[in-house]
Amino acid sequence: MKRLLLAGVALSVATAASAADMQARPYTKAPPAVVSPAYNWSGFYIGAMGGYGWDSGDASGGFGGGTVGYNWQFPGSQFVFGIEVDAAGASIKDSLTADLGGVLATEELKINSFGSVTGRAGFALDAALIYAKGGFAWANRKDSVSFPAFGVSISDSQSHTGYTIGGGLEYLFTPNWSAKGEYMYTSLGSETYNLDGFPPFDSGTVDFHTIKVGVNYHFR
Secondary structure (H helix, E strand, O other): HHHHHHHHHHHHHHHHHHHHHHHOOOOOOOOOOOOOOOOOEEEEEEEEEEEEEEOOOEEEEEEEEEEEEEEEEEEOOOOEEEEEEEEEEEEEEEEEEEEOOEEEEEEEEEEEEEEEEEEEEEEEEEOOEEEEEEEEEEEEEEEEEEEOOOOEEEEEEEEEEEEEEEEEEEEEEOOOOOEEEEEEEEEEEEEEOOOOOOOOOOOOEEEEEEEEEEEEEEOO
């Protein structure tokens, strides 16, 4: 009986000591996990794009071309910066026919090509990138006057320069391929056109809008 009593007392003492050790042991909270973006937009890319353009008058039409650029995204950051160059062949045009003393004459104004060199700044939500862009822009425009009754046509082309600004959304649907949609406003300075038989004239500012879609391949 004494042995059983001593054994019970020893067990109670050991249990109490163990509980005291557990209470005295400090509790350390695990540090929060560092979350890094699942996608990184850094690197060179090249792509194709196309869309529709129009001006404040009646000129409108399609275009298509290519894009090349580079993105920088620092590890752990959602901000993306880059530079982009694009160029496109276009058919953004307007025409007007007038009666000049019994002789019909048709004038056509057409943007044949345009392009830009822009900086980009965006915010990445993993595979999605919302961005703004702006910079230098140029366009080649042709002014043609034809007289169908005489089979005569005269024309002059000039290159205009100015700026462009806009933004868009790009989405990586695979690690290397992305699709984008973009709006841009372009404003170009005036140039003087010379048409044989007509006085030289100042074109005035050339402003137009574009909506484009495209795909890019990103080199990893």
